[in-house]
Amino acid sequence: MTCSEFDLIRHFFTEQSIRRTDVPLGIGDDAALLSPPADSLLAVSVDTLIAGIHFPLDTIARAVGYKALAVNLSDLAAMGAEPAWATLALTLPRADTSWLSDFAQGFFELASTHNVQLVGGDTTRGPLSITVQVTGFVSQEQALLRNGAQPGDGIFLTGTVGDAGLGLRLYQQPSDTHCDATMHLIHRLEFPTPRIAVGLALRGRASSAIDISDGLAADLGHVLTASGVGADIHVDQLPLSSAYRLLAPENNWQTAVSAGDDYELCFTLPAGLETEVLARLDCPCTRIGEITASPGLRWRDANDQQLALDNAGFDHFTSRKPQ
Ligand SMILES: [Mg+2]
Known part of the structure; x- marks a missing residue:
């Protein structure tokens, strides 16, 4: 230049x-x-x-x-x-x-x-x-790391998941229907909200935290590996936006946990701190499961039956693919 x-x-x-x-x-x-x-x-x-x-x-x-x-x-x-x-x-x-x-x-x-x-x-x-x-x-004492999750801790998500991944698909394959919902999802893709205030409020309290850049399944997996624990996630508890529910494909929980680019926080809290900490947060947070001593990430339905995460769905929505 x-x-x-x-x-x-x-x-x-x-x-x-x-x-x-x-x-x-x-x-x-x-x-x-x-x-x-x-x-x-x-x-x-x-x-x-x-x-x-x-x-x-x-x-x-x-x-x-x-x-x-x-x-x-x-x-x-x-x-x-x-x-x-x-x-x-x-x-x-x-x-x-x-x-x-x-x-x-x-x-x-x-x-x-x-x-x-x-x-x-x-x-x-x-x-x-x-x-x-x-x-x-x-400070060193208050930094939120990936390696502190303990069996019995609750697992929480800020905001909603899956919006950005679905927004990307709608951006690439526009349709004339449901314009408001489509615009909402594309806005979530283009203007993610970094949860700074939540991160500050969790200091010294959350046992682990990570942001969802590559999808809940992948990013929570990093926490489980670093902490040497496992997790049960209740798919009916996943926070899905009304726009996502309207426009997502049939297996909507799978795409929601596989989609990247949401930039929400996933964090764990010891059971005794849940009520106090959640009251201090400035955005909606949802409890989606628990940390377990047995390793692995398990997805469960409302009847506590284990569900399989289809790998094809996983690849479909990752943010690492050329857009
Ligand atoms: Mg990150």
Whole structure:
């Protein structure tokens, strides 16, 4: 890109409303200078979104900017960390002013909500891809990890599951029916809600937490492996949105637990803490099962009969496929 193109791009990312006191020097020099709190650890996470792989090529720029930050903030939420700083590496086929303006709007809309300051970045020419790194603060004692789930703990989910996966399918195969429900599901795909406040409220209380990026089945599996435990999940308790129930295929529990990209939190709570903790949360949370001593992830119906998760359904909705 030419110097003037770089200047143009820089213009969109230096005009931001968030100015944190722990950023003595932000964008503009060779590196940012940051002042982390003395009593916290830094929680750091990075994610790359590639056009055509992680989002459809024709996704609106505002959604791309929003989601690039949202998926990273979701990882901080899953750690119980308080977000603070972000860096952005942007690879663009060309300097498109209108696209950049919309991208920046989406990015800073979410950054402002969570008091996140963009402190550095890089721009290169090439196929569209976005890498965002975020840093947050959490103490060692209160960080939410994957390895603390204990037999008897309840398993909980924020919000609803399956919406983004079904939204992607409807985005790729549009239909004229049920427009409101379709729009809701596509919005969930494009503008996921990182559950930052829930993560903060769970600090020092939840025995484990993870965010649902690759699907409940896969991500809860990571918790079970790390904790050396198993789980029973009651499929009739899964929180499904009314839009999802209206438009999902027949085996709707299977697609819901297989679909990625929801960015809800799945966490476990010791039985004695459930009532107190749930009362403090700012979004709907649903108890979907229990941690067991016997290993493995078991799906059960309302009569407690074990159900098989069809692997074909699993592949169908994963977010890792080209979109
Ligand atoms: Mg994660």
